[in-house]
Amino acid sequence: MHESIRQNLKNIGRLSEEEIALFCSKLIEKRLKRREHLYQFGQVCRSVAFVETGCLRYYYLVNGKEQTGQFFFENSWYTDYESFLSENPTEQFIQAMEPTKLWLLSRHALYELYELNPKFERFGRIMAENAYLGSRKSKVMLQNMLPEERYRLLIEERPKVIERISLKYIATYLGIQPESLSRIRKRIFEGK
Amino acid sequence: MHESIRQNLKNIGRLSEEEIALFCSKLIEKRLKRREHLYQFGQVCRSVAFVETGCLRYYYLVNGKEQTGQFFFENSWYTDYESFLSENPTEQFIQAMEPTKLWLLSRHALYELYELNPKFERFGRIMAENAYLGSRKSKVMLQNMLPEERYRLLIEERPKVIERISLKYIATYLGIQPESLSRIRKRIFEGK
Numbered sequence: 191m192h193e194s195i196r197q198n199l200k201n202i203g204r205l206s207e208e209e210i211a212l213f214c215s216k217l218i219e220k221r222l223k224r225r226e227h228l229y230q231f232g233q234v235c236r237s238v239a240f241v242e243t244g245c246l247r248y249y250y251l252v253n254g255k256e257q258t259g260q261f262f263f264e265n266s267w268y269t270d271y272e273s274f275l276s277e278n279p280t281e282q283f284i285q286a287m288e289p290t291k292l293w294l295l296s297r298h299a300l301y302e303l304y305e306l307n308p309k310f311e312r313f314g315r316i317m318a319e320n321a322y323l324g325s326r327k328s329k330v331m332l333q334n335m336l337p338e339e340r341y342r343l344l345i346e347e348r349p350k351v352i353e354r355i356s357l358k359y360i361a362t363y364l365g366i367q368p369e370s371l372s373r374i375r376k377r378i379f380e381g382k
Numbered sequence: 383m384h385e386s387i388r389q390n391l392k393n394i395g396r397l398s399e400e401e402i403a404l405f406c407s408k409l410i411e412k413r414l415k416r417r418e419h420l421y422q423f424g425q426v427c428r429s430v431a432f433v434e435t436g437c438l439r440y441y442y443l444v445n446g447k448e449q450t451g452q453f454f455f456e457n458s459w460y461t462d463y464e465s466f467l468s469e470n471p472t473e474q475f476i477q478a479m480e481p482t483k484l485w486l487l488s489r490h491a492l493y494e495l496y497e498l499n500p501k502f503e504r505f506g507r508i509m510a511e512n513a514y515l516g517s518r519k520s521k522v523m524l525q526n527m528l529p530e531e532r533y534r535l536l537i538e539e540r541p542k543v544i545e546r547i548s549l550k551y552i553a554t555y556l557g558i559q560p561e562s563l564s565r566i567r568k569r570i571f572e573g574k
Contacts, residue, residue: 204500272518275511304504308396311503312496318510319467325517326464 192217194265195240195293202316204309213310216299222286229284235273237294238317241266244290245354248282249362258363260324261287263350271321287355337366338374345378384409386457387432387485394508396501405502408491414478421476427465429486430509433458436482437546440474441554450555452516453479455542463513479547529558530566537570 192214199210217240222228228246229235239246246262248270259282262268273280274297303310331340341364345352351360357375361368384406391402409432414420420438421427431438438454440462451474454460465472466489495502523532533556537544543552549567553560 271511271514275515307500308504309500311507312500315503315507315510318507318514319463322463322510322514322517323467325514329521 192293194242198240198265198267199313202313204312209307209309212306213295213303213313216303217293217295220292220294222290222292224286224289227283227285228292229270229273229280229282231281231283232279234277235270235280235282235284236277236297238267238269238274238297238300240293240295241268242291242293244292245287245350246284246290246292247287247355247359247363248284250281251283256283256362257365258359260328261348261351261355261363263354267317267320269317269321271318287359332365337364337370338377340364340366341371341374342378384485386434390432390457390459391505394505396504401499401501404498405487405495405505408495409485409487412484412486414482414484416478416481419475419477420484421462421465421472421474423473423475424471426469427462427472427474427476428469428489430459430461430466430492432485432487433460434483434485436484437479437542438476438482438484439479439547439551439555440476442473443475448475448554449557450551452520453540453543453547453555455546459509459512461509461513463510479551524557529556529562530569532556532558533563533566534570 195214195217196210199205199213205213220228220239222244228239231251241262241264243264245264246268247258248260248268249256249258251257268284270280270282270284272278273282277297300310300314304314331343335343344360344364351363357371358368361371364371366374387406387409388402391397391405397405412420412431414436420431423443433454433456435456437456438460439450440452440460441448441450443449460476462472462474462476464470465474492502492506496506523535527535536552536556543555549563550560553563556563558566
């Protein structure tokens with residue numbers, strides 16, 4: 191139990207075994223069925239979630255259509271940082287794409303850890319830095335890249351998305367119509 | 383000397399007088415003339431900058447036109463977080479809007495501080511969180527608000543921008559043509 195999360199915390203660095211054990215003692219297990227939501231629009235996101243197995247994605251509803259923001263597979267952390275930091279309601283829907291096992295750390299517990307030992311601040315710093323870099327990267331992809339370039343980048347950098355996520359969700363992530371994505375795939379995989 | 387930066391670090395919290403003194407001992411003073419650049423497109427942003435007096439703005443060149451990302455006045459911190467974290471060249475131009483006095487903390491010195499004492503991680507965490515929230519806020523403003531709403535929000539939340547920045551730069555920040563901004567101002571201030 192907790193092995194993958196312990197490894198993840200070790201990679202972040204500087205935490206002793208005792209500190210990792212303290213961190214893990216604050217975690218709450220949560221299991222989601224496929225398509226089940228962790229948070230929905232209007233709720234306040236009061237936890238960070240570590241994906242032990244499965245996959246989460248978050249999406250927005252824009253004029254009744256889903257726009258996928260990101261996918262999170264095993265060994266990664268998810269939170270809606272904006273809602274988490276400000277305690278304002280989230281605009282996201284966060285949903286399991288597969289049967290998913292999570293470990294949740296509440297906002298309250300995380301701030302308590304910061305108070306107990308400043309070494310936990312490092313976890314918060316790296317989470318926030320990654321959230322910033324991820325949000326910038328998505329923006330650049332959607333603003334500056336052509337649809338085919340976006341898909342090629344995904345193949346190169348996120349093979350799990352290609353392997354485990356169905357095309358209709360990938361299309362909403364890349365900002366491409368499903369029919370255009372099918373044509374792009376044909377060109378790439380069949381050289382047509 | 384350093385009084386405003388000491389106060390700023392105190393507000394971030396948890397640092398003792400000795401730790402603040404250690405932090406301040408790493409700072410390098412830098413003065414910029416009006417319109418002078420701190421970094422330009424293609425350089426790596428290897429420092430965080432505290433604005434003691436004056437004002438910085440960063441902008442991008444898009445099809446030869448300036449798009450302003452943000453303004454930073456006295457008592458605030460600027461860095462291009464993306465370039466700073468990844469050590470990739472920046473796409474930003476960062477420029478003084480007034481005669482400006484900065485204190486620079488190099489990337490190297492900041493990472494050294496993290497190693498010396500995990501209490502400095504808190505500074506990094508709060509910097510990264512603010513960068514994330516700021517970038518999200520700009521995105522929402524540009525995507526979801528009408529030009530007049532953007533200007534009204536600016537009046538309400540950032541009076542220094544209205545008082546100290548000339549209209550042509552405000553227009554490139556709000557993503558509005560200068561002529562449209564003049565019409566909006568007339569409507570608001572003269573009730574026309």
